[in-house]
Amino acid sequence: MSFETVCHIDDITPGTGVCAWVNGKQVALFRPSRDEQVFALDNMCPFGKANVLSRGLIAEHQGELWVASPLKKQRFNLQDGRCLDDTSVAVASYAVELRNGEVAVQA
Amino acid sequence: MSKQRLVVVGNGMVGHRFIEDMVEKAGGENYQITVFCEEPRVAYDRVHLSSYFSHHTAEELSLVKPDFYQKHAIEVLLGERAINVDRHKQIVYSASGREVAYDKLIMATGAYPFVPPIQGNDSKGCFVYRTIEDLKAIELCAKHSKRGVVIGGGLLGLEAAGALKALGIDTHVVEFAPKLMAEQLDQAGGDQLRRKIERMGVQVHTSKNTLEIAAEGESCRNTMHFADGSHLETDFIVFSAGIRPQDKLAKQMGLEIAPRGGIVINDFCQSSDDNIYAIGECASWNNSFFGLVAPGYKMATVAVDHLLADGAAPNSQFEGADMSAKLKLLGVKVGSIGDANGRTPGCKSYVYQNEEAEVYKRLIVSEDNKKLLGAVLVGDTSDYGDLLQLALNEIDLPEHPDALILPAHAGGEKPALGADALPDSAVICSCFDVTKGKIAQAVSEGHHTVAELKAATGAGTGCGGCLPLLGSVLNAELAKAGVEVTNHLCEHFAYSRQELLHLIRIEEIKSFDALLEKYGQGYGCEVCKPAVGSILASVWGEHILKPELVKLHDTNDNFLGNMQKDGSYSVIPRMAGGEVTPQALAALAQVAEDYSLYTKVTGAQRIGLFGAQKDDLPAIWQRLIDAGFETGQAYAKALRMAKTCVGSTWCRYGVQDSVGLGVKIENRYKGIRTPHKMKFGVSGCTRECAEAQGKDLGIIATDAGWNMYVCGNGGMKPRHADLLASDLSETTLIQYIDRFMMFYIRTAAPLQRTSVWLENMEGGIDYLREVIVNDKLGFNTQLESDLAKLVAEYRCEWADTLESERQLKRFNHFINSDKRDDNLMFVDEREQHRPASFEEKQRTLQAKGDILHLELEA
Known part of the structure; x- marks a missing residue:
């Protein structure tokens, strides 16, 4: 699977997420800060079964970054998609590359 | 072992308490309980009976948790009266012919209202004040009456007078004695109370001996003739001249009856028949009966302990009761402790009287000036808790006892009665007989908030007078145990919301990052980010969507809509006060139709359009704004709306323009970010059609202005709002609301509704009133200018x-x-549509791509 360029890093307001259409999938992209660092998870909240994770708040717990689902606040790890509140649940995570400010995702 | 058969005659407050205590205690399960309840409903709170007029639901007053009797397999014979008992055969006979055998019998028959032997006292316009049925009859009569008289100026009489006043009746109180509340107050205290009550429009007639009630009159239906030759016309009369023990059945059974009435009981609440106990108002101990609920509850406990001890030494015995009381009658605070009339030989008094503030306080101390024997408090009962503890626990008085009742400006520095000073046996909550020792134990078991202690021990759930003391016992015990009470916002900020708001204000911090850098650590989380975002918006009033703020907000604030379960949003424009023009309504309907939005009237008197896709929101709102709408902030932690009834402009009952005021205050406070959402309600008369008392701010019109209620809630944990101030002009009302809003914004925890905020506030509504009405903290001008x-x-x-x-x-x-979310699918329902369930979507996965309206299989 190849990397697909989806947007420029400046298109993502620092501290927020956006949703991208990659290879027939909805991918949530998160930019936690002004740094050129972006994480990618599946956009569907596995609890609410709705495409909303990109609209969640980014949070730090236990020294790691998570996104809290806007539906019922379960938190998912930005690195690997595991759920902090229910270890039996996880969402898919995807590789992200940044080239000259362009954000590319492998999904 | 087969179960013992226990029969309880009477299901009033005490009878019910007995059963609750019985099933809670070990051994209680060995009894099969049958209850006779003469009234058509199970036990209810007679102490707060008059609140029936304001709330109008018997359920509200009920003391019995749903399914309680069923759960404990207790047989309740509702509406069935026990008419005779054969003590020899140990059988109770009921009015319907039922026969119930017993091993032990509990008499909890209560009392009946005393009706003085006055000619005409049985006429059509005469009532008593004891049961919900009595109240219903009074209310019905009040509907076609102008004037009502209460006979009896005691505690119950004034309670009844308050109820008549609230019904809009021209209310008079007629008392035989020369003063009001002769049992609890001295002459000066009674006079002070009288002046306050008369100023509220209730006429008081003392030293009046009623001879006759004649069914004639010039302006009213009846005329009362007094012994001094005077007379008073009235439409109806409520007798509230005291109670008598209901001992008729006991007499018939041949139980020993006290000279002044009541079933004679020993220290274990046993009657002259060992198998029969009597508790509550029907019982007479040491030749007196007790017309308050606290001694009755104590008797219930004693009887249960004696039964369960089964011959061994019981855990408790009845030792008489403290008849001290703190009440609010017709809005006047009254407190009476111990020997209020100073009848102890050699006693001395200290008196403080302030006619300007209408406050009267008197201490009665022992001859040696060392112990407090009694106290009278009228107009200000804030010292009641401390004084009661001093009297009950016989704690040595300070050198100058008058310092206990003098206000701070008079140089009186009140000696603080620390919780540590009290012995473990000190009764903190006299309604539920909870001692300091019991509270300390609950604290050590992990109950670390006042709310938790209330639930665990019952303390503070009766009259609530002990709440401040409960709070200080809690704090003292926590300090003793070395428990640090943290109210830190989260792991990123070691400060409470209140502290952070203060820092943000004082240091003019305008961004989350600046605050985090200076006072926090780490990155932030889903708790602190929205909390700080809300504080920044409340303090600086900046646009919620400034790029630096976007990352702080929940999706609702970011996309200015409330996210629904499928990720779509609701669209709810403001309709201040619930008003909408036909033209605006038509525009709204057209938008709903064009964007296929599910349409529903919301609980907040406005119209919600549901199922809007995020990318349609701007176009939808453009059209609404063009039609004259604006955002309704239905997505925000902010004022949602002011619910109004139609009010005096149209309604034939309304006394003020509730819609006008509702529109005005909704527009004044809209958009202001608050710790949690807020709802207002404005009713145009006392019928309260806007249900304002279930709102964070409730306003009810009176003839003289507006009554302001605060901190009510519907929702998860309903709470009736508390009256903060009465008969306000519109200007004063707005001023108070300004202060109330800002004080809530400044001091509440994140996502804390006003109801919980108030319940956690030390000093409760009285403290809040001090702050808002009397400017106790001296910053009201600032609150007002911040709000402006x-x-x-x-x-x-x-x-x-x-x-x-x-x-x-x-x-x-x-x-x-430009694609849209293909996961949004809808199913037709009742001529509109709803989001498809996950299973429904799975069935149509092949049809991906567009928004679908699925046909459900039949």
Whole structure:
């Protein structure tokens, strides 16, 4: 699977997420800060079964970054998609590359 | 072992308490309980009976948790009266012919209202004040009456007078004695109370001996003739001249009856028949009966302990009761402790009287000036808790006892009665007989808030008078145990919301990052980010969508809509006060139709359009704004709306323009970010059609202005709002609301509704009133100017958003495609549609791509 360029890093307001259409999938992209660092998870909240994770708040717990689902606040790890509140649940995570400010995702 | 058969005659407050205590204690399960309940409903709170007039539900007053009797397999014979008992055969006979055998019998028959032997006392316009049925009859009569008289100026009489006043009746109180509340107050205290009550429009007639009630009159239906030759016309009369023990059945059974009435009991509440106990108002101990609920509850406990001890030494015995009381009658605070009339030989008094503030206080101390024997408090009962503890626990008085009742400005520095000073046996809550020792134990078991202690021990759930003391016992015990009470916002900020708000204000911090850098650590989380975002918005009134703030907000604030379960949003424009023009309604309908939005009237008197896709929101709102709408902030932790009834402009009952006021206050406070959402209600008369007392702020019209209620809630944990101030002019009302809003914004915890905020506030509504009405903290001018600034800065968030290209871009579902969310699917229902369930979507996976209206299989 190849990397697909989806947007420029400046298109993502620092501290927020956006949703991208990659290879027939909805991918949530998160930019936690002004740094050129972006994480990618599946956009569907596995609890609410709705495409909303990109609209969640980014949070730090236990020294790691998570996104809290806007539906019922379960938190998912930005690195690997595991759920902090229910270890039996996880969402898919995807590789992200940044080239000259362009954000590319492998999904 | 087969179960013992226990029969309880009477299901009043005490009878019910007995059963609760019985099933809670070990051994209680060995009894099969049958209850006779003469009234058509199970036990209810007679102490707060008059609140039936304001709330109008018997359920509200009920003391019995749903399914309680069923759960414990207790047989309740509702509406069935026990008419005779054969003590020899141990059988109770009921009015319906039922025979119930018993091993042990509990008499909890209560009392009946005393009706003086006055000629005409049985006429049509005469009532008593004891049961919900009595109240219903009074209310019905009040509907076609102008004037009502209460006979009896005691505690119950004044309670009844308050109820008549609330019904809009021209109310008179007629008392035989020369003063009001002769049992509890001295002459000066009674006079002070009288002046206050008369100023509220209730006429008081003392030293009046009623001879006759004649069914004639010039302006009313009846005329009362007094022994001094005077007379008083009235439409109806409520007798509330005391109670008598209901001992008729006991007499018939041949139980020993006290000279002044009541079933004679020993220290274990046993009657002259060992198998029969008597508890509550029907019982007479040491030749006196007790017309308060606390001694009755104590008797219930004693009887249960004796039964369960089964011959061994019981855990408790009845030792008489303290008849001290703190009440609020017709809005006047009254407290009476111990020997209020100073009848102890050699006793001395200290008196403080302030006619300007209408306060009267008197201490009665022992001859040696060392112990407090009694006290009278009228107009200000804030010292009641401390004084009661001093009297009950016989604690040595300070050198100058008058310092205990002097106000601070008179040089009196009140010796603080620390919780540590009290012995473990000190009764903190006299309603439920909870000692300091019991509370300390509950604290050590992990109950670390006042709310938890209330639930665990019952303390403070009766009259509530002990709550401040409960709070200080809690704090003292926590300090003793070395428990640090943290109210830190989260792991990133070691400060409470209140402290952070203060720092943000004082140091003029305008961004989350600046605050985090200076006072926090780490990155932030889903708790502190929205909390700080809300504080920044409340303090600086800045646009919620400023780029630096976007990352702080929940999706609702970011997309200015309330996210629904499928990720779509609701669209709810403001309809201040619930008003909408036909033209605006038509525009709204057209938008709903064009965008296929599910349409529903919300619980907040406005119209909600549901199922809007994020990328449609700007276009939808553009059309609504063009039609004259603005955002309703239905997505925000902010004022949602003011619910109004039609009010005096149209309604034939309304006394003030509730819609006008509702529109005005909704527009004044809209958009201001608060710790949690807020709802207002405005009713145009006492019928309260806007249900304002279930709102964070409730306003009810009176003839003289507006009554302001605060901190009510519907929702998860319903709470009736408390009356903060009465008969306010509109100007004063707005001033008080300004202060109330800002004080809530400044001091509440994140996501704390006003109801919980108040319940956690030390000093409760009295403290809040001190702050808002009397400017106790001296910062009301600042609160008002802060609020004025927020009002001036209001802008419609949607109108602003539509003007910004950059903002609009965020509404696209995909950053790299014009496609829409293919997971949004709907199913037709009742001529509209709803989101499809996951299973329904699975069935149609092949039809991906567009928004679908699925046909459900039959």
